Amino acid sequence: MQEDQKDFVLKPSLMQAFETTLKRNWDLPALSNYDGSTFHYKDIARRIAKLHILFEECGLKKGDRVSLCGRNSAEWGTVFLAVATYGAVTVPILHEFKPDNVHNVVEHSESRILFVGDVVWENLNEKMMPNVEAIILINDFSVLYSKDKKVQKVRDRLNELFGKKYPKNFRPEHVAFFKENPKDLMLINYTSGTTGFSKGVMLSYGSVYNNMLFAWTVLKELKAGDSIVAMLPMAHMYGMAFEFLYEITRGCHVQFLTRAPTPKIIMEAFQKVKPRLIVAVPLIIEKIYKTKILPKLENPLMKAALNLPVVDKAILGTINKKLDETFGGNFCELIIGGAALNQEVEKFFKKMGFRYTVGYGMTECGPIISYEDWRAARLYSCGRSTLNMEIRIDSSDPEHIVGEVQVRGANVLLGYYKNPEATAAMFTSDGWMKTGDLGTIDKDGYLFLRGRCKNMILGPSGQNIYPEELEDKINNTPFVTESIVIDDGGKLVALIYPDFGAVEQAKKTAEAAMEEMRNEVNALLPSYSQITRVDIFPEEFEKTPKRSIKRFMYQKK
Secondary structure, three states, X not given: OOOOHHHOOOOOOHHHHHHHHHHHOOOOEEEEEOOOOEEEHHHHHHHHHHXXXXXXXXXXXXXXXXXXXXXXXXXXXXXXHHHHHHOOEEEEEOOXXXXXXHHHHHHHOOEEEEEEOHHHHOOOOHHHOOOOOEEXXXXXXXXXXXXXXXXHHHHHOHHHHHHHHOOOOOOHHHOOOOOOOOOOEEEEEEOOOOOOOOOEEEEEHHHHHHHHHHHHHXXXXXXXXXXXXXXXXXXXXXXXXXXXXXXXXXXXXXXXXOOOOOHHHHHHHHHHHOOOEEEEOHHHHHHHHHHHHHHHHOOHHHHHHOOOHHHHHHHHHHHXXXXXXXXXXXXXXXXXXXXXXXXXXXXXXXXXXXXXEEOEEOHHHOOEEEEOOOOOOOOOOOOEEOOOEEEEEEOOOOOOOOXXXXXEEOOOOOEEOOOHXXXXXXXXXXXXXXXXXXXXXXXXXXXXXXXXXXXXXXXXXXXXXXXXXXXXHHHOOOOEEEEXXXXXXXXXXXXXXXXXXXXXXXXXXXXXXXHHHHHHHHOOOOHXXXXXXXXXXXXXXXXXXXXXXXXXXXXXX
C-alpha cells in the first residue's frame, strides 16, 4: 500500500516509523544498487526478519555492538536496518578506513559481530580483532569466520528456521519492532575528521529520531515512490540520515552508487533516476560549476550580455534551466553540506534563482544543526537552528564579532565512547556543546560561518586570519584546483594543487601561473593576510569521506 503525501503522519518513534514504512509500502521498490539489483520493502522486511533470527539464535543481546564496514549498497542498508530494529548498537565504519583503523574501531567498540564487504575483507585479519565472535559477508550473509560453530549451523538452517517461524508466509502484520528509549545508545559513529584520530561519537535513538523529525517537517515534497541517488558514504551521518534513513521512512526508492561517485557517474545517474531530492557536498557542485558554467561565463560576448539587465535575466534563466536538467530536472531542492560552498559559486546560484540551500551540521549532532529552505535562505548563511536545537555564539557581540559556535538540543551526542576526557572537553560549564567552528549570527537567527577555531591564524598585530576565506579567493582563480593556507613561521604559505591541464593549455609553467595567482589574490587582501609563498603539490590533498581536506596532515610542525 503506497503512502500518499496527504496520508503521511509523523511517527511517534523511530522504530514505529521503520515498522510503518515497511508495512505501508510493501510492494514498492526500497533499495537498489544503481544499474543492479533492487529490493522492495517486502524484501527488506523478510531479510530483517531472517537476520533477527540469526541474531537471536546466536545470543546477540540488545545493546551489543555490531560493526558494519563496506561500500554503499542495498545490502549494506538492509543490514543497518536489521541491526537497528533488533536493538543492537550499530558501528558503521567507513570502507575507506585503512585495515589497521578498521581493526582498531572493531576492537575499541567491543563489537561482537562484524558485517563486511568482500573488497574490505580481502585486507582484514581476524586475528587483529580477537574479541569478534563472527564475521559475516554483507552481500549474502555467508559466514567468513566464527568462534562458535553454532553461527555457521544457524546460517545454514536460516531459511528453514524462517519457514518454521512464519509457516503461512511472511506478511506485513508480522513486522513488529521493539519500542526504543530515546535516551539509549543507537549507534557509535567513528569520525574521520580533518584534525586527526577517530573518536567514537555516541548517538542516541532520540538524536536520530529528531533528525528524522526535522526532515519530515521541512522536506514535505517527498512522497512514497520518489527516487533518490545516494552518493555520500552511508557510514557518515550526513549521507546516512538524509540519503537513506529519512527516505526509507517516507517510502522512497534509494538508489546507491556502488562505485566511486565521480562527476561523470553522478551526472549519468541523475539523468536516469531523476531524483526528487539531492544531497551533496560542495566539491561536487563546484566541479560542475567549473566545467559546465564557468567556461560559458568567461566568453567576452557573454560577459558583456550579463551587464545588460534584460538580457542578463534571460541568460540566467537559460543557464538555470540547463543546470536543472543536468541534475535530472525533478528535484525539489539541492541541499549542500559537509563544508563551506565557494562564495563565487553560491553568489551565482543565488542570482539565477537556483533551488539550492546550504545546511550545517556535524557527526556529533547526527548531523543537523542549521538549515533553511532555499526560498528563504540568505546568501553565505547556512540557515537557522533546526527543530529542538539552539545555537549561540561565544562572543560579546554575536552579530558582529566572530566567536565559537555552540549548540544544545535533542540532536547532541551522548559523548565519546570510552573517552571521558574528550567528552568533558566538548562541553561548556553550562552544558552547551562546543562545535569548534567560528561564526556570527544575525538578529533573525541566520548563522554565518567563518572557519574552524583550530585553523585560525593570528596575524602579526593580533589580527584574526581565517585561512578558509583566503582559500576561497585562491580557488576562484583559473589555474587552481584546491588549496590550503598555513602558517609557516609567521608567514602565510599557500599549498596548491594546480589545474595542470589548464596551465598547459595556457602555455604557462605551473610556477609562473601560481605566481600570477599569488599577486592577483594579494591585490584583494589586506597587508596582514598577504600570501608570501606558494608551494605546488603534484596530486590532490588527502581527504575525509565527505571530501574535506585533512588539514592536520599539511600543517608545519
